[in-house]
Amino acid sequence: MNICIIGTGYVGMASAIGLAELGCTVVGYDIDPARVAGLQRGEAPYREAQVDTLLARHLRRGRLRFTADHTDAVRGASLILVSVGTPARPDGAADLSALWACVEALRRSDLSACEAVVIRSTIPPGTCDAIAAALAGRAEVIYAPEFLREGSAIADFLAPDRIVVGGDRLAALVAYAKLFEPLDAPVVLTTRRNAELMKVAANVFLAMKISFANEIANLCDALGADADDVLRGVGADRRIGAAFLAPGIGFGGPCFEKDCLSLRAIAEHSRTPAELVGATLRTNESQPRRIVATAAEELGGLEGRRIAVWGLTFKAGTDDVRDSLAMRIVAELGERGATVRAHDPAVRAVTLPRQATLHAHPLDALDGADALLVLTEWPEFGRIAPHAIAAALRAGLVVDGRNVLDGERLAQAGLRYRGVGRRAERERPALPVAI
Ligand code: NAD
Ligand code: UGA
Numbered sequence: 001m002n003i004c005i006i007g008t009g010y011v012g013m014a015s016a017i018g019l020a021e022l023g024c025t026v027v028g029y030d031i032d033p034a035r036v037a038g039l040q041r042g043e044a045p046y047r048e049a050q051v052d053t054l055l056a057r058h059l060r061r062g063r064l065r066f067t068a069d070h071t072d073a074v075r076g077a078s079l080i081l082v083s084v085g086t087p088a089r090p091d092g093a094a095d096l097s098a099l100w101a102c103v104e105a106l107r108r109s110d111l112s113a114c115e116a117v118v119i120r121s122t123i124p125p126g127t128c129d130a131i132a133a134a135l136a137g138r139a140e141v142i143y144a145p146e147f148l149r150e151g152s153a154i155a156d157f158l159a160p161d162r163i164v165v166g167g168d169r170l171a172a173l174v175a176y177a178k179l180f181e182p183l184d185a186p187v188v189l190t191t192r193r194n195a196e197l198m199k200v201a202a203n204v205f206l207a208m209k210i211s212f213a214n215e216i217a218n219l220c221d222a223l224g225a226d227a228d229d230v231l232r233g234v235g236a237d238r239r240i241g242a243a244f245l246a247p248g249i250g251f252g253g254p255c256f257e258k259d260c261l262s263l264r265a266i267a268e269h270s271r272t273p274a275e276l277v278g279a280t281l282r283t284n285e286s287q288p289r290r291i292v293a294t295a296a297e298e299l300g301g302l303e304g305r306r307i308a309v310w311g312l313t314f315k316a317g318t319d320d321v322r323d324s325l326a327m328r329i330v331a332e333l334g335e336r337g338a339t340v341r342a343h344d345p346a347v348r349a350v351t352l353p354r355q356a357t358l359h360a361h362p363l364d365a366l367d368g369a370d371a372l373l374v375l376t377e378w379p380e381f382g383r384i385a386p387h388a389i390a391a392a393l394r395a396g397l398v399v400d401g402r403n404v405l406d407g408e409r410l411a412q413a414g415l416r417y418r419g420v421g422r423r424a425e426r427e428r429p430a431l432p433v434a435i
Helices: 010-021 033-040 051-061 070-074 097-107 127-134 153-158 170-178 192-223 227-235 256-269 275-299 325-335 362-366 379-383 386-392 407-412
Strands: 002-006 025-029 064-067 079-082 116-119 140-143 163-166 187-190 306-310 339-343 356-358 371-374 397-400 416-418
Touching: 002 010, 002 070, 010 025, 010 051, 010 064, 010 153, 025 033, 025 070, 033 064, 051 064, 051 153, 079 097, 097 127, 116 127, 116 170, 127 140, 127 192, 140 163, 140 170, 140 192, 163 170, 163 192, 170 187, 187 192, 192 227, 192 256, 192 275, 256 275, 275 325, 275 371, 275 397, 275 416, 306 325, 306 362, 325 339, 325 356, 339 362, 362 386, 386 407, 407 416
Parallel strands: 002 025, 002 079, 025 064, 079 116, 116 140, 163 187, 306 339, 306 371, 339 356, 371 397, 397 416
Antiparallel strands: none
């Protein structure tokens, strides 16, 4: 099967590599010539597990190639997958301009070999029906959302919980789903509109779980309970599930926030209440501010303070800082008069506010700092010796926004520890009376 992939971002690259692994011949096309040139040289455009090695392997075997020439990419392809970005517009609705630019380019192309155009980007319900109308008589249009996570994109692509395929003609859906037969995943065949809503709803539900976990963790903080224990017990119920209940600074990254905003815009547009989506977003907006407020409260203000920050990416396992709440916290610390010394194991260069500097080593970031804020859940932070942290910090405060450090060991080293709904035993508040 000859497959063309339009847009070589996280989804496009995972699809390209994953389909090459499944035996397809794949050509990747991108509007960004620098990205294409790098890919042709075998350079991964970002840090992502397995991409380097599998990219090199499939380039070498001739299963995978990249081009900046649209005609060359589309010619002879029996399936054309579209995976361009759909960021939030200022009003919250999805910006579909890149997607429509792709559709326009396809309208002008020779699609005689094409059995189906498969849209993989996350989009509002109804978008693919409009695309099908635009390509009527030229190509079948299928919607097949992707559920991978950054940091484990290839592994997720090759071990999906389900394959969702939406479209009009059953035979076309089955033919697409057959590509994934070796993965032995349940297949959901449905309409395009159902599949579109399924994708956005799944993301919003995961985001809602995180906001719920954060609310419970904040309550734990007030009540002197331990959020990790409480949420472990909650998640042990199979009806609830343990995943996506880790409290922290809130969900960041290019998808959850924009998909919540998109669903809210869709609901408003269709005059249907969607209260939980709004609440999910509000909790997520206040969560990073709580982290900053904790540091301010413990230090008696932030003006003139020097704060070390560990973690800038929106999650561990990636170098992606798009919509990272860590970056928002760094900006807020600066606005409140603090200077910031930041470190992230995956970030070598990044634009930071004027009063913030980037340091290659975690202990360098601590040098002379009053407090340490941990903002990304990199596991290596938990392996740094508490006494090394204590030796470097001036005011001895650690605010662990991801609950990755061992609070008891930090307290033994003489540090004050505040996690999210989690404190060292001796720092737990007495239970307020008259609840
Ligand atoms: P991305 O920003 O990493 O990559 C998008 C790519 O598309 C870029 O390389 C860009 O240059 C290219 N592009 C833009 N306009 C183009 C055009 N007209 N022609 C060809 N290429 C073009 O995006 P992503 O993170 O892979 O996300 C793509 C879509 O998939 C979004 O709708 C997103 O919501 C969804 N999604 C993302 C993830 C994720 O984890 N990142 C997971 C599932 C779904
Ligand atoms: C998310 C979904 O998990 C994917 O299924 C989906 O395909 C993708 O969005 C998308 O549509 O783009 P991703 O954003 O890459 O994937 O990463 P996640 O692992 O979901 O993390 C998102 C954010 O939530 C991160 O900031 C992470 O630190 C945070 N998070 C995650 C928590 O705070 N607590 C948790 O328990 C889990």
